Amino acid sequence: MKNSENGFHKAAFYDDYSQYYSHLKLYDKAIECNTKAFLFLKQAKDSELKKKLLPRLYINKGIHSVFKGWYGTSLKCFLKGNELEDSAYSNCMVAQYYLFRHQPDSAGIYIAKSEEKMFSQKTSDAESLWVYYTMGYYYNEINNNDQAEKALKKALEINIKTRRTYSSHINNVYKSLAELYKKKDDGGKAYHYLKKYMEEEGRLDVARLNTMNKATENFISELKPESDWHRNDLPLTIALSITVLTISGIYVKKTIQTQRLKKKVLKEETEELKNHVKIKMLKEVIELAQKNDSSFLMKFKELYPDFISTLLKINPDLENSELAFCAMLKLNFSSKEIADYTFVQHRSVQQKKYRIRKRLNIPGEEDIYDFFGRISQ
Structure with a gap:
């Protein structure tokens, strides 16, 4: 490209490099390359390609500027880029700016435009993924959990198709899903997506x-x-x-x-x-356990996956009823509570404790609750 006189090619080249440095979080270099891209595009002959690249240069400048803390410059660039392009993606990026600045009311206007453009125009999978993520981000901010979940799950679906080329987008989707499920008090899913986010962030940092x-x-x-x-x-x-x-x-x-x-x-x-x-x-x-439900032991195994296997190593002949009794002791239920929950007499519970001691070789001087408390802590 050094000796090329094609201004458009040089502009496109420097635009790619600006995004490259942005991914490396070297924002000064990103802005430097973006400035060169503007310069060479200005020298290029008028064409449809030039017309398409110009708004993207503004949008990318907006992205680099926001990370530098130049919010006024950033907003002007996003709005200028959107004015020139008016696409699902450009509206989405204006919405992203307002969400980043904690202005959901302003973001909502551009979210609506972005969604409408996505369905009325031909939008690439990579840009649709970004739009759905932004929608999920927005709905998360205004506490519309159902719509947030719907949009973010759609982004995950698209990620399967775009993963090889645009995988850097998906870490934000995982993070938003973790925040969403935490708000919905679904700790299991929140933990799952937070873990996925951490894995993706680690992979990107290694690549950088x-x-x-x-x-x-x-x-x-x-x-x-x-x-x-x-x-x-x-x-x-x-x-x-x-x-x-x-x-x-x-x-x-x-x-x-x-x-x-x-x-x-x-x-x-x-x-x-x-x-x-x-x-x-x-x-x-x-x-x-309190309801004497038949699924108690199965759910207990999920909570303490090693407890039952440890007991069976000591005595492989233990029956399910004995294992369930041991599980109740692990949960620190008193003899009276066990008797009430299993509809037996208090004396029967004491006899069961004695049998369990013998079956598991628990010394007479050791507290039975201490014994089970040490297993699968």
Whole structure:
């Protein structure tokens, strides 16, 4: 492209590079490339391709600017891009800006336009995914849980088709679904999607670091042959190499620190959700035991998956009724409570405790509740 006189090709090239740097979170470089794209597009001959690229340059500038905290510039770029294109995607990006700035009322206007354009115009799968995600994000903000779930699930469906080329979008969908199910008090699903979000974020960060390392290696390998021909330039080569490695090192260090902090917060949130799920399951299991429901033991196994197998290793001949009795002891039910729930006399419960001690070789001096409490904690 260096010697090309085709302004449009150069503009498209620099636009791609600006998005590349944006994915690496190098927003200064992204803005620099975006500025060059505008410059070369201005020099290009008028054409339909030029007409289509111009609004995207504005939209991409809006994206880079918002991450720099230049909100006024960002909004102007989004609105200009939308004025020129007026598509599902361009309206969606204006809505994204307002959602990012916590202005759902303004976002709602562009969400409605975005949805209408998506169905009336030919929209690519990748852009439809982004529109559905934005709709889900918006409905999440206004607490319309059913509509949010519907839109985000649609984005997941589209992701199956676009995953190989636009997979970087899906981490936001996972995060929104985790937030949605947390609000709906569905800890199991919230935990599932939060975990998926963390996995996707980890994959993207690894890809970013690998790209930075590869770029550094390529830069040094390109300089090395030149240094063989230009011995006098060797100090300059070394200085440039050190500069590149230093910049890369700072970026890597900053990324790792940010990722560690993010992972710490996400880990705490994940543990909170896991505890929430466990408490909810425990409540359900206790209610089944109190009703003497036949599904009690099955649900108990879901809550404590290793408990039954541990007991069967001690004594493989234990019957289901004995396992259910042990499960009640694990839940710290008193002899009176067990008697009430299973419709037997208190004396019968005491006899069962004695038999269980013998069947599991529990020493007479050891408290039976302590014994079961230590199993599958």
